[in-house]
Amino acid sequence: MSLNKINLNFLTERILNFFEKIGDLFIYYLEQGGRMVIFLLYSLYASIRPPYKIAPVIKQIFVIGALSIFVIVFTGLFSGMVLGLQGHNTLKKFGAEGLLGSAVALSLIRELGPVLTALMVTGRAGSAICAEIGIMRNSEQIDALECMAIDPYKFIIAPKFIAAIISLPLLTAIFDVVGILGGYLVGVGLLGTNEGAFFNTMISDVKFADIYMGLVKSVFFGLIIAWICSSMGYFVHMARNGGFGAEGVSRVTTNAVVLSSVSVLVFDYFITSMLI
Amino acid sequence: MDDNYIIKLVNVEKSFGSQKILKGLNLSVVEGKTSVIVGGSGQGKSLTIKHILGLMKPTNGQVLVYDKDINGISKKELKEIRSNFGVLFQNSALFDSMTIYDNVALPLRERTKMSEAEIKDTVNEYLELMEVRGANDKYPAQISGGMKKRVGLARALVLKPKIMFFDEPTTGLDVAMSNEIYRIFFRTQAKLGYTAIIVSHDVPKIFKLADYVLLFHDGIVEDNLTPEEFQLSDKPVIRKFVETTMGRLYSSEMEDIQ
Ligand SMILES: Nc1ncnc2c1ncn2[C@@H]1O[C@H](COP(=O)(O)OP(=O)(O)OP(=O)(O)O)[C@@H](O)[C@H]1O
Numbered sequence A: 001m002s003l004n005k006i007n008l009n010f011l012t013e014r015i016l017n018f019f020e021k022i023g024d025l026f027i028y029y030l031e032q033g034g035r036m037v038i039f040l041l042y043s044l045y046a047s048i049r050p051p052y053k054i055a056p057v058i059k060q061i062f063v064i065g066a067l068s069i070f071v072i073v074f075t076g077l078f079s080g081m082v083l084g085l086q087g088h089n090t091l092k093k094f095g096a097e098g099l100l101g102s103a104v105a106l107s108l109i110r111e112l113g114p115v116l117t118a119l120m121v122t123g124r125a126g127s128a129i130c131a132e133i134g135i136m137r138n139s140e141q142i143d144a145l146e147c148m149a150i151d152p153y154k155f156i157i158a159p160k161f162i163a164a165i166i167s168l169p170l171l172t173a174i175f176d177v178v179g180i181l182g183g184y185l186v187g188v189g190l191l192g193t194n195e196g197a198f199f200n201t202m203i204s205d206v207k208f209a210d211i212y213m214g215l216v217k218s219v220f221f222g223l224i225i226a227w228i229c230s231s232m233g234y235f236v237h238m239a240r241n242g243g244f245g246a247e248g249v250s251r252v253t254t255n256a257v258v259l260s261s262v263s264v265l266v267f268d269y270f271i272t273s274m275l276i
Numbered sequence B: 001m002d003d004n005y006i007i008k009l010v011n012v013e014k015s016f017g018s019q020k021i022l023k024g025l026n027l028s029v030v031e032g033k034t035s036v037i038v039g040g041s042g043q044g045k046s047l048t049i050k051h052i053l054g055l056m057k058p059t060n061g062q063v064l065v066y067d068k069d070i071n072g073i074s075k076k077e078l079k080e081i082r083s084n085f086g087v088l089f090q091n092s093a094l095f096d097s098m099t100i101y102d103n104v105a106l107p108l109r110e111r112t113k114m115s116e117a118e119i120k121d122t123v124n125e126y127l128e129l130m131e132v133r134g135a136n137d138k139y140p141a142q143i144s145g146g147m148k149k150r151v152g153l154a155r156a157l158v159l160k161p162k163i164m165f166f167d168e169p170t171t172g173l174d175v176a177m178s179n180e181i182y183r184i185f186f187r188t189q190a191k192l193g194y195t196a197i198i199v200s201h202d203v204p205k206i207f208k209l210a211d212y213v214l215l216f217h218d219g220i221v222e223d224n225l226t227p228e229e230f231q232l233s234d235k236p237v238i239r240k241f242v243e244t245t246m247g248r249l250y251s252s253e254m255e256d257i258q
């Protein structure tokens, strides 16, 4: 009897504890989500409101954009080459090798270009953005800015937002062009697809809508990367389980890269489904 | 009581989880004077400064600066109030990816319409005043701790603040360097006439600068007295502080003089 009662008490306690934990977690993520949305609004407002300073934006375009070119060219080239290889083999089964040009170009322009560029930039620049802002937060540099009546959103965040939104489409364009070149090298140069067919199908099949879709995606991805990576760095001190010190920054940076990459793929689906 | 209080904390409470740090703190700072905050480590001195700066919100109570509740005003009003502040953080909080020159120039670039030439003159003037030489192109990581404090001071002072906050300006510095900081303090306060709030462990030396001494103990301010009154107070908590920091001798000597 009494044993049963103890067991029951123990059980209810465990169950209550469980729900309490779930509740805590739910509230934490709700708060964090709310903070991030407000962060986005402040950042966008800070990006469009005068005064405009060009130098910080150019510096960020250099850091986020220019320094990513090498990685983008490299991944673009190999993505295009593998597309040429796979595409040639598959299309050959249907006797449609001539369509290789359009297949390579369309998959790059509509999907792979924006998505892979965004993933590479997240890994290269997104992580750097998050760590930089996180360290500024943890060493009271953001507090210092606020006390000097300098708006951190305007001073630190806005240049990164603008630079990411400008850089991503440009990097994507580079990725696409290099990728097509890679497809050409393998498809035409190595596997002997007819050069004229390669380019003719490409030119006749790639429509403005395809390029538009790629452009919309890359702009959105730029926004997502800047938003998630900088806001998670900015709120490092509010992270669950303590976002303090170097370890706090490293953990939050990892989370930011994962969340940003996942968001890119999720939003890719939704943008595609809206534009298709 | 005179009413030229520039900062007022009314029954401020602050808890972190179940840990209550500030327990109904009342504090006022008189305009144009120097208030020195003393008290043991972890008593919430830096925390209180953060409340006044609007970097932290109290769990209960009010923080009034220029008679405005700093947590009940718009972002714009807060920015306006903060434009009167100069802050030397406990860890200097210099921008570590900017040079020393750019650190001091930043407030001028962002908050004034000065030309680069005027900015250059002002920055060099202040760095000279702080006796920081030949470090313009260095980064914070490349200069010594004492230099960082002085650069932090220059950065806090360039905009000629009306209220200066110093969080432990001399902790970790050698005696000569602390004296240098105090000299700079005297010189700049005479020049700019700012209200000063200084958190310090440097008792009794710091009493020489103080118009008022506030002792933090157990989440409240024990009293707001002049240094002389403070050293002669017979409140047990204050007596104990005076005796442990300045020695029995010192306090009884003062009594004899009286
Ligand atoms: N963000 C925070 N989260 C949890 N506790 C905090 C936080 N900030 C301060 N505290 C606690 O508040 C107390 C007061 O801290 P504070 O930094 O104000 O001390 P202090 O009086 O300035 O000490 P010191 O003279 O050593 O600088 C400490 O016990 C600290 O643990």
Ligand SMILES: [Mg+2]
Pocket (backbone or CB within 6 Å): B045, B046, B047, B090, B167
């Ligand atoms: Mg402190």
